[in-house]
Amino acid sequence: xxxxxxxxxxxxxxxxxxxxxxxxxVVKHIFENTNFHHLLVVSDDKLIGIISxxxxxxxxSPHIDTPSETSRDSATMNKxxxxxxxxxxxxxxxDATIQDAISLFNSHTISCIPIIDKSQNPVGIVxxxxxxxxxxxx
Numbered sequence: 001x002x003x004x005x006x007x008x009x010x011x012x013x014x015x016x017x018x019x020x021x022x023x024x025x026v027v028k029h030i031f032e033n034t035n036f037h038h039l040l041v042v043s044d045d046k047l048i049g050i051i052s053x054x055x056x057x058x059x060x061s062p063h064i065d066t067p068s069e070t071s072r073d074s075a076t077m078n079k080x081x082x083x084x085x086x087x088x089x090x091x092x093x094x095d096a097t098i099q100d101a102i103s104l105f106n107s108h109t110i111s112c113i114p115i116i117d118k119s120q121n122p123v124g125i126v127x128x129x130x131x132x133x134x135x136x137x138x
Contacts, residue, residue, distance in 0.1 A: 006096065006097060007094060007095075007101055008115065012126070012130070017039060017042045020043055021081065021082065022080065023078055024059060024079045037127075039051045045121050047120055047122045049086055049087050051081060089113075089114055092126075093116060093117070094123055094124065
């Protein structure tokens with residue numbers, strides 16, 4: 001019998017999170033200064049949502065940081081994380097298998113899965129790229 005490795009063996013344990021009321025300026029700054037494509041939104045250390053870099057790009061003016069930026073464009077940066085986050089994200093616990101993650105990726109249109117503990121605290125994140133790397137290494 002082949003034992004399937006658990007998701008904690010390939011998840012990224014460095015979790016970057018924001019609070020619900022953090023501005024999109026804060027979110028943008030984090031995306032620009034890290035190599036992450038998803039930020040977890042937490043309240044009282046519990047996972048409540050997720051923001052992708054694509055969510056941010058859809059929410060802000062395309063004229064931000066360009067010569068044609070207006071005050072109306074820059075006002076989009078004052079929106080809050082909770083206004084653009086995806087609520088109730090699909091999650092797994094760290095003892096889930098890689099097959100569990102593959103099943104979720106195949107049944108939902110998501111590009112990452114937050115990994116939570118029994119108290120709903122985020123402990124990691126796994127992307128479909130992490131799964132592909134693990135498959136390639138086998």
